[in-house]
Amino acid sequence: MTPTRIRVEGESPYDVVVGSGLLGELPGLLGSGVQRVAVIHPHALAATGEAVRDDLAAQGYDAIAIDTPDAEEAKTAEVTAFCWSVLGQAGFTRSDAVVGVGGGATTDLAGFVAATWLRGVRVVHVPTTLLGMVDAAVGGKTGINTSEGKNLVGSFHPPAGVLCDLSTLDTLPRNDYVAGLAEVVKAGFIADPRILELVEADPEGAASPQGQHARELVERAIAVKARVVSADLREAGDREFLNYGHTLAHAIEKAERYQWRHGAAVSIGMVFAAELARLAGRLDDELADRHRSILTSVGLPVVYPKGAAAWPKLLDTMKVDKKSRGNLLRFIVLDGLARPGRLEGPDPALLAAAYAEVSE
Numbered sequence: 292m293t294p295t296r297i298r299v300e301g302e303s304p305y306d307v308v309v310g311s312g313l314l315g316e317l318p319g320l321l322g323s324g325v326q327r328v329a330v331i332h333p334h335a336l337a338a339t340g341e342a343v344r345d346d347l348a349a350q351g352y353d354a355i356a357i358d359t360p361d362a363e364e365a366k367t368a369e370v371t372a373f374c375w376s377v378l379g380q381a382g383f384t385r386s387d388a389v390v391g392v393g394g395g396a397t398t399d400l401a402g403f404v405a406a407t408w409l410r411g412v413r414v415v416h417v418p419t420t421l422l423g424m425v426d427a428a429v430g431g432k433t434g435i436n437t438s439e440g441k442n443l444v445g446s447f448h449p450p451a452g453v454l455c456d457l458s459t460l461d462t463l464p465r466n467d468y469v470a471g472l473a474e475v476v477k478a479g480f481i482a483d484p485r486i487l488e489l490v491e492a493d494p495e496g497a498a499s500p501q502g503q504h505a506r507e508l509v510e511r512a513i514a515v516k517a518r519v520v521s522a523d524l525r526e527a528g529d530r531e532f533l534n535y536g537h538t539l540a541h542a543i544e545k546a547e548r549y550q551w552r553h554g555a556a557v558s559i560g561m562v563f564a565a566e567l568a569r570l571a572g573r574l575d576d577e578l579a580d581r582h583r584s585i586l587t588s589v590g591l592p593v594v595y596p597k598g599a600a601a602w603p604k605l606l607d608t609m610k611v612d613k614k615s616r617g618n619l620l621r622f623i624v625l626d627g628l629a630r631p632g633r634l635e636g637p638d639p640a641l642l643a644a645a646y647a648e649v650s651e
C-alpha cells in the first residue's frame with residue numbers, strides 16, 4: 292500500500308503519512324541530531340509502545356518507553372509531572388524528542404509534555420485510533436484537563452510529523468472506532484460533504500476499518516483538518532470551526548467524569564449545535580435531521596440521557612469553553628452544508644430549547 296502524504300503548512304511544515312507498516316519512517320520524521328527518544332504510550336498499548344522503543348533502539352537511538360494511564364486518565368497534571376521527571380532523570384536535552392503512540396488522549400499528553408519540556412522539544416505522533424489519526428494528532432493542539440474542565444491547560448505545539456498506520460486500527464474496539472467517526476462526520480458537515488455521502492451510502496462499512504471507503508474517509512478528514520490548521524494554527528479565526536459540537540461535548544465529558552468517549556459526546560454536541568442553528572432560523576430542518584440520521588446510522592448517540600436536571604451544570608461548564616469571551620458564550624453553527632459560522636451570546640431560552648431537543 293503506497294503511503295499518502297498530506298502536508299500541513301505553517302511555520303514548521305510537516306507531513307501526515309497514511310498507510311501501513313510505517314515505523315521505518317519514524318527516524319526520517321524525527322530528523323537529524325536526535326539522540327534520546329521517549330515513547331509515551333498508554334498502559335493498554337504497552338506491547339506496541341515497547342515495539343516502537345525496540346525499533347528505535349535497534350536504529351541507534353537511546354530510547355525509553357513511558358507507560359501512562361489509559362484514555363482520559365492520562366490527561367492530568369500528575370501524569371504530565373511524572374513524564375517530566377522521567378525525561379529529567381534520563382537527561383533529555385533540547386535536541387532529544389518525544390514520540391506519542393496511542394489515541395488522542397495520549398497524543399494530547401505527549402504533545403503537551405514535548406511542548407513544555409525545556410520549553411519545547413520535537414514530537415512525532417503515531418496515532419493508533421481513528422480519532423487520533425483524523426483529528427487529535429494533527430494540528431498541534433496539545434493539552435490536559437483540570438478539575439474545572441476539559442483541555443483547560445495546553446499549548447499549540449505542532450508535531451514534526453504524524454504516522455497513521457491503518458493496520459493499528461485492527462485491534463481497536465468497535466466503540467472506539469465509531470467514536471472517531473464523530474470527528475470524521477464533523478469534517479463532513481463543516482467542510483467536505485463527500486464524507487457524508489460515503490457514510491450514508493454504507494454506514495456499516497463506515498463503522499469498520501475494513502470498510503470499502505475507510506482509507507478515503509481517513510484521508511478526507513485529515514485533509515480538512517490539515518487545510519484549516521495550515522491557515523490558522525493558533526485558532527485566531529477559522530480554526531474555531533473544528534470545534535463544531537464541542538461546546539456541549541466538553542461539558543458532557545466533564546459531567547460524566549471523562550468516562551464517556553470524546554466522540555460520543557461530540558456526536559450529541561453536533562446535534563445540539565444543529566438544533567441551535569435551526570431554532571435561530573439559520574439552518575433548515577432537513578440538514579438538522581441529517582445530523583441525527585447519519586450519526587445514528589453508525590451507532591453514535593444523539594441524545595443525552597440525563598434530562599433537564601443536568602442542564603444548569605452543563606451551562607455553567609460551557610461558560611469556561613475556550614471560545615467564550617468574557618460573559619459571552621460562543622458556538623460554532625452551520626448556515627448550510629459546509630458553511631460554518633458563529634453564534635454569539637444566544638438567548639438562554641434558545642439554548643435551553645436546543646438542549647431539550649437532545650436530552651431525555
Ligand SMILES: NC(=O)c1ccc[n+]([C@@H]2O[C@H](COP(=O)([O-])OP(=O)(O)OC[C@H]3O[C@@H](n4cnc5c(N)ncnc54)[C@H](O)[C@@H]3O)[C@@H](O)[C@H]2O)c1
Binds near residue numbers: 362420422460474554
Ligand atoms: N488535540 C486535538 O486537536 C484533539 C482533537 C480531537 C480529540 N482530541 C482528544 O483526543 C482524546 C480522544 O481520543 P481517542 O478517541 O483516540 O481516545 P483515547 O486516546 O482515550 O483512546 C481510546 C481507547 O483506545 C485504546 N487504544 C488506542 N489505540 C488502540 C488500538 N490500536 N487498539 C486497541 N486499543 C487502543 C486506548 O488505550 C483507550 O483505552 C480526547 O481527550 C480529546 O479531547 C484532541
Ligand SMILES: O=C(O)C(=O)C[C@@H](O)[C@H](O)[C@H](O)COP(=O)(O)O
Binds near residue numbers: 474531
Ligand atoms: O483542532 C481543533 O482546533 C479542534 O477544535 C479539534 C477538536 O476535535 C478537538 O477535540 C480539540 O481538542 C478541542 O479543542 P479545545 O480547544 O476546544 O479544547
Ligand SMILES: [Zn+2]
Binds near residue numbers: 474537553
Ligand atoms: Zn474533538
